[in-house]
Amino acid sequence: MEQYISVGEVCKLTGLSVGSLRYYEKLGILKPAHINENTNYRYYAHRQLFLLDFISICVDMDIPLKEFKGHFDENGSLNLETILDKGIEIAKLKQKKVKHQLNLMESMAIHLEETENIIKSTNVYSKTLKKRHFIYIDFPFSSFRLGDYEKLRSELIQKQQILFSTSTSVEEGILFRKVCKNEIKGYLFLEVGKSVKNVTISVPSGVFSSFVTNRFTENFQEIKDSTTSFTVCRFINQKIYSDTDMNIEIQREISD
Numbered sequence: 263m264e265q266y267i268s269v270g271e272v273c274k275l276t277g278l279s280v281g282s283l284r285y286y287e288k289l290g291i292l293k294p295a296h297i298n299e300n301t302n303y304r305y306y307a308h309r310q311l312f313l314l315d316f317i318s319i320c321v322d323m324d325i326p327l328k329e330f331k332g333h334f335d336e337n338g339s340l341n342l343e344t345i346l347d348k349g350i351e352i353a354k355l356k357q358k359k360v361k362h363q364l365n366l367m368e369s370m371a372i373h374l375e376e377t378e379n380i381i382k383s384t385n386v387y388s389k390t391l392k393k394r395h396f397i398y399i400d401f402p403f404s405s406f407r408l409g410d411y412e413k414l415r416s417e418l419i420q421k422q423q424i425l426f427s428t429s430t431s432v433e434e435g436i437l438f439r440k441v442c443k444n445e446i447k448g449y450l451f452l453e454v455g456k457s458v459k460n461v462t463i464s465v466p467s468g469v470f471s472s473f474v475t476n477r478f479t480e481n482f483q484e485i486k487d488s489t490t491s492f493t494v495c496r497f498i499n500q501k502i503y504s505d506t507d508m509n510i511e512i513q514r515e516i517s518d
């Protein structure tokens with residue numbers, strides 16, 4: 263005769279709550295192996311512990327338990343293989359997302375560490391920078407207002423999400439580009455990892471004369487007009503975050 267396990271013992275062995283067991287029973291994915299007719303106490307078989315572990319993994323992987331109903335055959339047996347296939351697919355997507363988030367956090371840490379080194383500087387300094395690629399949106403800078411920036415930034419993030427399957431970037435700001443002798447164009451930008459034709463602007467590697475300012479709005483016209491080729495106005499953040507402090511690093515390409 264098979265030995266049964268009480269609900270309390272199952273909860274101790276699996277870490278599940280009584281409510282979870284009742285919910286699984288209600289869904290029809292795990293019914294007690296035995297119900298005492300006199301006391302209505304529920305009991306489970308040792309072999310069902312495997313299925314409970316399986317269900318717990320599915321819960322952790324955000325596989326909807328209600329979808330289990332579609333994996334029962336005509337005999338009422340549950341096809342674990344098809345559920346596993348779905349779980350592996352979800353796990354790979356999660357792994358990709360976690361990897362992206364980890365890379366983003368590491369980029370943020372580098373950004374903050376660099377900011378600490380330059381934020382206290384009151385002098386102009388030179389930076390040798392590698393080639394960078396920016397996804398961009400035209401910025402009508404004839405009358406600069408931060409409200410315009412936030413609105414256009416939302417549009418730019420949506421564009422990035424569609425084209426690059428991500429909506430996050432550590433490096434962002436305003437880019438001025440001198441396209442001819444008397445014409446300078448402005449763009450909002452988010453830095454991305456690769457160049458895409460007709461989608462990104464590439465700022466070549468080189469030496470950039472740089473300084474940090476918290477008076478960007480007041481000096482906006484002067485910064486724009488002094489552009490010789492590219493001027494990158496990079497929004498920077500500090501380790502101690504404040505909504506009131508807005509520091510921008512101005513990187514002006516030094517012409518040969």
